[in-house]
Amino acid sequence: MRPINAVLVHHDPVVARGLADSxxxxxxxxxxxxxxxxxxxxxxxLHARFVIVDLELLSxxxxxxxxxxxxxxxxxxxxxxxxxxxxxETLAVGAVDCCQANDIRGILRAxxxxxxxxxxxA
Numbered sequence: 121m122r123p124i125n126a127v128l129v130h131h132d133p134v135v136a137r138g139l140a141d142s143x144x145x146x147x148x149x150x151x152x153x154x155x156x157x158x159x160x161x162x163x164x165x166l167h168a169r170f171v172i173v174d175l176e177l178l179s180x181x182x183x184x185x186x187x188x189x190x191x192x193x194x195x196x197x198x199x200x201x202x203x204x205x206x207x208x209e210t211l212a213v214g215a216v217d218c219c220q221a222n223d224i225r226g227i228l229r230a231x232x233x234x235x236x237x238x239x240x241x242a
Contacts, residue, residue, distance in 0.1 A: 122235050125149040125166040129159040131177035135221075142224055143172070146231070156182050163190055170231045174221065175199040175206065180213045187214030194234035196227055 126147040130136035136152050144150045149166055153159040156178055163171060163186075171190075173183055175197050187195055197210040197218040210218040216233060219226035 121145065122147050122170075122231055124169040124231070124235060125151075126170040126172065126231065127151050127153055127159060127162045127166065127168045128172045129153045129156075129177060130172075130174040132174075136174075139172075139221075139224075143227065146228060156186075159186065160189070163193060169193050170234050171195045172227055173197045173215070175202075175210070175218075180209055183210060183215055184213035194230065194237070196230035198223070198227065 124147060128136060128140050128143065128150060130139065130152065133154065140150055140152050151162040151166055153162045159171065162168065169192065171186070171193055173195055176199060183195055183197060195215045197215045198221040199206055199218065200221045202218050202220050207218040217226065217230040
């Protein structure tokens, strides 16, 4: 288990539930949000240091805004059709990674990088 709290922001509650069930054992706490404002609230409530953002729900402009509002939090974007162009665009707005929505290992690798960054900063 990673000793950080995380938030999953997803457009589909059924898919989000399944993804959350897969990810929940990997984090201290994991909350699910279904909108930009719910994501903000959950990040604050949990003091989340890692957020998984579904790009079918939030735009890159919204991801950029979240990255600006929460600079101590890492944002990994997911999309069912993630590609190189999408990866470059999300990195440009401040995300740490962008991967396929079903790539659990990719999501966890991104969280590991965040954890190493937090440990190095401590």
